[in-house]
Amino acid sequence: MECSICGASAVYEVKYNGSALCKKHFLEYVEKRVKREIRNQVDFNKKNMKISVAISGGKDSSATLFLLHKILSERRNLELTAFTVDEGIEGYRSTGLEKAKKLCKNLGIPHGVISYKENFGYTLDEIMKIDKKTISCSHCGPMRRQLMNKISEYTGSDYVALGINLDDYAQSILMNVAKGDVARYARMAPHTYTREGLVPRILPLRKIPEKEVVLYAILSGIDFDSSWCPYYSMAQRNSFREIVEKLEKETPGTKFAIVKFFDETRPAIKDNYIKENTVLNKCRICGAPTPGDICEVCNDLEQIRKIEKEL
Known part of the structure; x- marks a missing residue:
């Protein structure tokens, strides 16, 4: 198989557009689309900016950090920083954390860690027991989202970047549709609005298929953690992953079509569910931004403590 552009030996066949690409043109193909997403999602008009990158050490978040550094490192008014949320999953998070620290060190990017145990009093393993x-x-x-926002706000970040690829994104869109959760559908990242106390999330890889993220990471020499969360089999997302993969196999390009549908429908409903610059309440227990009196995480922790007392 030859590259459709230069005739060199191809490393990847792009089934959804009928082309084949060599290593050089594949890397350029990914980077071009990520640059477009960054331009669309980030407002560069501020004098000084900071973007925090949530990095687990896996392929998606590692590629996100690598690409942001490659694309934005020459901007003098922009600073990149990174952090890892440590859920406290034995035999899983420690490996990813090691990879995340190594990549940040190699790129010269500051890295921090924020944990469930220190902030909530429990590791995820303890909660599941x-x-x-x-x-x-x-x-x-909810716990992970709260800590991502907390550390991003603490570091004075204008945006927090997440490593969510096309497959993940298409699944999330369908999940919200299937649940009839229009409010959550409207609030999905990337966020082009601001709400006090919440750092807008951006998704540079949201139009890059998972297999392309993996190949990009390998060809770029990114050392990433390939292990899966031990609780993965419990996730409802697995059913939607199977549905999306079946549709994509039958009709290549379906994942892109789902995202296109989302991009064209959200503006029509957004104003009914999101009020920009809205002042949110502060949770009376932890101080986190919340539309109610007590945030979702504190409500959850209260239920966990009740169950614990009954054991």
Whole structure:
């Protein structure tokens, strides 16, 4: 198979557009699309800016940090920083954390760690031993989002970048549609608005298929953690992953079509669910921004403590 551009030996066949690419043109193909997303998602008009990158050490977040550094490092008014959320998952997070620290050191990017144990009093492993009925994602998702926002706000970041690829993004869109959760659909990142106390999230890889992220990381020499979260099998997302993969196999380009549908429908409903510059309440327990009196995480922790007392 030859590269459609230069005729050299191809390393990747792009089934959704019928082309084949050599190493050089594949890397350029990925970088061109990521640059476009960055331009669309980030407002560079501020005099000085900072972007925090949430890095787990896996392929997606590592590639996100690598690409942001490669594309933005020459901007004098922009600073990159990185952090890892340590959920406290034995035999899993420690490996990813090591890879994350190594990449940050190699790129010369400051790196911090924020943990469940120090902020919530429990590791995720401890929570799952207490609450055996609730799936891990129900606890982990809100906690992780809260800590990502907390450390990003603490470092004075204008944006927090997440390593979410096209596959992840298409799955999330369908999950919200299937649940009829229009409010969450409207609030999905990337965020082009600001709300007091919340750092806008950006998704540089949201139009890069997962297999292309993996190949880009390998060809770029990025040392990433390839292990899976031990609680992964519990996730409802697995069903949507299978649905999206089946649709993509039957009709290449379906994942892009799902994202295109989202991009064209969200503006029509956003104003009904998101009020820009809205002043949110502060959780009366932890101080985190929340539309109510107590945030989702503190409500969850209260239930965990009740279950723990009954054991």
